[in-house]
Amino acid sequence: MKFMLMMNVPKGTGDYQITSWSPDDFKAHIDFMRNLNKELQEAGEFVGAEGLAAPGEAKLVRASKTGGPPATDGVFPESKEFLAGYWIVDVDSAARAYEIAGKASAAPGPGGTPLIIPIEVRQVMSVPLP
Amino acid sequence: MADFSIEHLLRDLAPQVLGAVTRRHGDFASAEDAVQEALIAAASQWPVEGIPDNPKGWLYHVAMRRMTDQLRSEVARRHREDAVASEVIADWAFVPPPDADLSVDEDDTLVLLFMCCHPALSQSSAIALTLRAVGGLTTAEIAKAFLVPEATMAQRISRAKQSIKSSKIPFSMPSEKERDARMGSVLHVLYLIFNEGYTTSFGTELNRTDLSNEAIRLARVLHGLLRTDPEVAGLLALMLLTDARRAARTGELGELIPLDEQDRSLWNDQLIEEGSELISQTFAKGNIGSYQLQAAIAAIHDTAKSTEDTNWNQILSLYSMLEQISDNPVVSLNRAIAAAMLNGPEVGLEMLDALDKDPRIAGHYRLDAVRAHLLERSGDLDGAIQRYRSAAERTSSTPERNYLITKAARLNDR
Numbered sequence: 001m002k003f004m005l006m007m008n009v010p011k012g013t014g015d016y017q018i019t020s021w022s023p024d025d026f027k028a029h030i031d032f033m034r035n036l037n038k039e040l041q042e043a044g045e046f047v048g049a050e051g052l053a054a055p056g057e058a059k060l061v062r063a064s065k066t067g068g069p070p071a072t073d074g075v076f077p078e079s080k081e082f083l084a085g086y087w088i089v090d091v092d093s094a095a096r097a098y099e100i101a102g103k104a105s106a107a108p109g110p111g112g113t114p115l116i117i118p119i120e121v122r123q124v125m126s127v128p129l130p
Numbered sequence: 131m132a133d134f135s136i137e138h139l140l141r142d143l144a145p146q147v148l149g150a151v152t153r154r155h156g157d158f159a160s161a162e163d164a165v166q167e168a169l170i171a172a173a174s175q176w177p178v179e180g181i182p183d184n185p186k187g188w189l190y191h192v193a194m195r196r197m198t199d200q201l202r203s204e205v206a207r208r209h210r211e212d213a214v215a216s217e218v219i220a221d222w223a224f225v226p227p228p229d230a231d232l233s234v235d236e237d238d239t240l241v242l243l244f245m246c247c248h249p250a251l252s253q254s255s256a257i258a259l260t261l262r263a264v265g266g267l268t269t270a271e272i273a274k275a276f277l278v279p280e281a282t283m284a285q286r287i288s289r290a291k292q293s294i295k296s297s298k299i300p301f302s303m304p305s306e307k308e309r310d311a312r313m314g315s316v317l318h319v320l321y322l323i324f325n326e327g328y329t330t331s332f333g334t335e336l337n338r339t340d341l342s343n344e345a346i347r348l349a350r351v352l353h354g355l356l357r358t359d360p361e362v363a364g365l366l367a368l369m370l371l372t373d374a375r376r377a378a379r380t381g382e383l384g385e386l387i388p389l390d391e392q393d394r395s396l397w398n399d400q401l402i403e404e405g406s407e408l409i410s411q412t413f414a415k416g417n418i419g420s421y422q423l424q425a426a427i428a429a430i431h432d433t434a435k436s437t438e439d440t441n442w443n444q445i446l447s448l449y450s451m452l453e454q455i456s457d458n459p460v461v462s463l464n465r466a467i468a469a470a471m472l473n474g475p476e477v478g479l480e481m482l483d484a485l486d487k488d489p490r491i492a493g494h495y496r497l498d499a500v501r502a503h504l505l506e507r508s509g510d511l512d513g514a515i516q517r518y519r520s521a522a523e524r525t526s527s528t529p530e531r532n533y534l535i536t537k538a539a540r541l542n543d544r
Binding site for chain 2: 001002041042043044045046047048090091092123124125126
């Protein structure tokens with residue numbers, strides 16, 4: 001069964017302000033994520049993972065009701081959290097997906113302290129083959 | 131274009147050659163890699179150069195040569211590491227010419243199945259390894275069938291082989307005492323492979339890596355080896371009788387069509403005949419198990435002209451027998467459906483209330499889906515809409531969700 005693990009981080013607050021971390025803290029964080037991905041690959045559970053660019057340039061696009069060009073809304077400073085990245089894993093049980101999410105949640109922040117990132121775990125729907 | 135006759139030949143030969151190489155060399159993990167390489171070489175050479183006179187010998191020869199190359203480089207490496215090492219090429223490295231007669235132990239395929247479906251392996255590892263080592267599928271084909279990257283599937287297979295090595299699972303037939311329990315996991319793995327294929331395909335279109343067909347093929351091989359095992363026959367019959375309905379169970383867009391609305395003229399008569407005959411012969415011998423009971427139920431459905439024409443009385447008693455031997459709440463759920471067909475929806479609904487107290491199934495979407503159907507039949511349409519919706523919100527299968535949403539929407543629109 002496949003699960004998507006979504007890393008929703010509070011925006012621009014305290015420990016999550018990754019751009020202001022020390023180089024060592026930043027490196028430790030990146031290494032942690034790389035090792036986690038490697039572990040998932042070696043376990044034969046890795047389907048995909050991506051980190052998303054910072055939300056500073058995010059846009060919301062909506063089709064026009066009247067058939068004109070779609071409307072694009074600019075950056076949203078008021079939103080409190082954003083999707084920083086996700087994993088898709090193929091595991092034998094939901095419990096294993098939660099275990100992986102638990103690990104990801106403890107990714108190190110400033111001074112090596114675990115960030116305790118909230119990770120939303122959702123099952124991926126099965127699809128018929130095309 | 132893929133040459134299906136060569137492909138089938140290769141898949142049939144794969145476990146026989148793997149068995150012979152493993153017996154000769156002892157190291158299952160390396161043997162499996164070597165045979166896989168030989169299969170890949172054959173798949174590219176045979177369509178061009180023609181099938182060799184002794185295809186089994188050819189594959190064995192190529193696989194053994196790979197093993198020898200591997201050993202040579204291993205010895206060279208050890209020499210570099212340790213000047214005093216005096217490793218010699220093992221006697222198994224002698225490779226017979228490809229035209230030499232290769233004796234194959236029929237039971238090797240069985241031993242391989244017991245090994246790959248060993249309970250020490252996780253379910254997904256057992257499935258992947260069985261498809262590769264016994265089914266002769268490539269890693270890429272297995273990865274495609276399960277919609278995961280090839281590297282991930284390769285890793286899963288290599289981990290499975292690692293587990294076999296570290297658990298010291300021998301390449302030998304389990305003892306009489308162990309055999310029943312071990313056979314249970316073999317049948318379960320084959321059943322899971324079938325189900326994975328059945329629930330993710332639609333229409334009659336066959337995929338190259340069609341898992342249902344592969345599971346049927348492996349069940350046929352197993353049945354061929356163990357003619358007298360009633361549960362093996364039961365599993366094969368169940369697969370045939372289920373697969374017979376494949377073309378009718380989904381619409382043009384892959385939407386699910388429930389049994390009572392299926393166009394029965396699309397059912398595959400040949401499979402129904404084969405499956406029914408197999409299960410009635412097996413059933414007559416006694417020694418009834420759960421696969422046989424499920425096959426018998428499938429046979430009653432498959433040979434009925436319509437839902438009304440179906441012998442629900444017989445289905446109900448088969449589910450009661452199944453409930454006694456399997457203690458599975460999904461069986462009780464199906465028994466409630468049969469009881470409702472026979473004695474009215476209220477009877478079925480009452481049985482579902484009892485299942486609400488079973489923590490293994492309480493809150494499961496299937497319970498709501500069945501309840502929705504029975505409420506609809508009893509005339510409580512609002513109750514049915516609510517249950518269809520709540521089931522739709524909890525299933526993880528796209529076709530099932532779409533079916534449930536459509537049911538709710540149609541009732542709501544009436």
